[in-house]
Amino acid sequence: MNRKKQAYEYLKNEIITNRFRPETPIIEMEIASKLKMSRSPIREAMRELEMEGLIVSHPGQGSFVASISPYDVEEIYELRILLESWALKRSISRITSEELDNLEHDFKTAFRESDWEALHQADRALHNLIINKSLSKRLIAFMNILNSQIERIRYISAKNKKRAELSYHEHLKIIHYLREHNLDKCKMTLKAHLKSVVQSAMEVAKISKIETK
Secondary structure (H helix, E strand, O other): OOHHHHHHHHHHHHHHOOOOOOOOEEOHHHHHHHHOOOHHHHHHHHHHHHHOOOEEEEOOOEEEEOOOOHHHHHHHHHHHHHHHHHHHHHHOOOOOHHHHHHHHHHHHHHHHOOOHHHHHHHHHHHHHHHHHOOOOHHHHHHHHHHHHHHHHHHHHHHOOHHHHHHHHHHHHHHHHHHHHOOHHHHHHHHHHHHHHHHHHHHHHHHHHOOOOO
């Protein structure tokens, strides 16, 4: 892994997992010292993360972790629902039984073992499958722009263990309707799931005071 990529992955992970809290200043020298590298790759990584909406820069003040408000959560997920519903129409006939078998196994194993991180990974895999099987380069590019912020919100929502359990059952329903090629029910279930994630994320955000404005 090159230096810029290493810096990017480190900063992104710290922000998404809320170890770097909203409005925390990003000090290049401190990050460079921790990662034992020069400031140049740190700066490049920060520019990329700024484009993804995870960092904001203020002239004369420096760079900070972007705050995330209930409005941000709602807007991001309204866009996600539109894009992912469109992707579903294109991908539902392309997703194979074998792919769904693997996903269902991953979900059930993670849930049985109470492995919330594995559930999170299975969640990502299912939604990425719907997007990627659309075979739309433009859609995939749009989602890549949103994905860092989506990951941040998804992580917030996952703090609610009741929500994580509900999400497990919602994903199994989505897989069921994908197997049946039932577009209407699958789309309805997908939208309900994503709206539920939004509500949970906003509730957790308020409790944990993740939004600071």
